[in-house]
Amino acid sequence: MAPPTAAALARQTNDLDAFWLPFTPNRAFKRAPRLIARAKGMHYFTPDGRAVVDGLAGLWCSNADHNRDPIVAAIRDQAAELDYAAAFHFAHAKSFELASRVAALAPGDLNRVFFCNSGSEAVDTALKIALAYHNVRGEGSRTRLIGRERGYHGVGFGGISVGGIVNNRKFFGTLLAGVDHLPATYSREHQAFSKGEPEWGAHLADELERIVALHSASTIAAVIVEPMAGSTGVLAPPKGYLERLRAICDKHGILLIFDEVITGFGRLGHAFAAERYGVTPDLLCFAKGVNSGAVPMGGVIAREGVYEAFMHGPEHAIELFHGYTYSAHPLACAAGLAALDLYRDENLFERARRLEPRYAEAAMTLKGLPGVLDVRAIGIAAGIDLAPRPGGPGERGYEAMERAFHDEDLVIRITGDTLAVAPPLIVSDDEIGQIFEKVARVIRAVA
């Protein structure tokens, strides 16, 4: 085929066809696009200049809000000074600085930070470290990974294997072998309209004992859970659940992995949910909020003993055969340091903790609206279950998201007929009220 002429290239249009959007119904989107042109603070701006409240902190990531000057400046300066440095066998100073700062925020001896570029990579990294940890200690029979129903751990093969969302799994073949799942911790019957951690459900952690009895602990490497399951609709852990999971893992030599991709960096009023619950996992996955969503970044924090298990053999030999070209990318690290400064200087985690009761109270005003089956609130996050329309699951939720954007100037998240609302941590008291008034109008409109 002849190369395109200059005239043909000049005729090329910038239309919506080429981009295959992720986790988006492409045809519906392209019929009525929701385009965002710029952002500042709590707001997005559409190409025609309409201000839209960001009720989801980006995608659970812009915890310090959008386009913060210090983060923008840090990225700009870093790009001018060092755009990239080889990530294997070489390193740059900010990667060490950020690792130290992240480790200092984590509880206990969660001291060693491995960087990657997303939550999905963080999960796959943690699962691989867990498998390799047992291997290097001579317990190579521990190959099973235990996830949880309704869990979301990103979209890598590891993450969808331990994840518990049917549509994220059923199209993609046989996934990883040797995976089992704990039951979800949610029960509407026992937990409806919970503020914070529900009273009912700690006993569901004991299901791990059943799984151990079935497979033998000697075959199980790790258990992975989100302390609060965000993507399937803000499911807080029942009181005492995580403590019980920790105790059972300890009893059987199983590593406990917390996926804190959403809960990390303030969403539950602490640097990490591990701190809120006083439960220290062996591996902790983070991403999103580490640099307020400004540059792709993720990571895994390992306890001292996990890291130490690998530090044997000849010194010139690689200890863990894993890593990414963009692990600890200089722009991501620079943005991370600036974001952590903002979180510290503006006390954003404490702020979230202080606002939590007000946030929950505002979310609960939705109780009793037509079609509202449940409202859950924890930290600066709320999940609202709407009744599916007969014969059309997900339709009401989708319309709610569209109406929120087009009619109420509000971005919210949907999973099926469940809405999630989780604005940046700088949200004000008044803005919380306004956001839930908008959500209430949307719910009435889709009734």
Ligand SMILES: Cc1ncc(COP(=O)(O)O)c(C=O)c1O
């Ligand atoms: C708990 C959890 N783990 C992993 C991921 C995947 O992160 P990413 O989309 O950055 O790969 C997400 C994303 O929402 C998440 O909520």
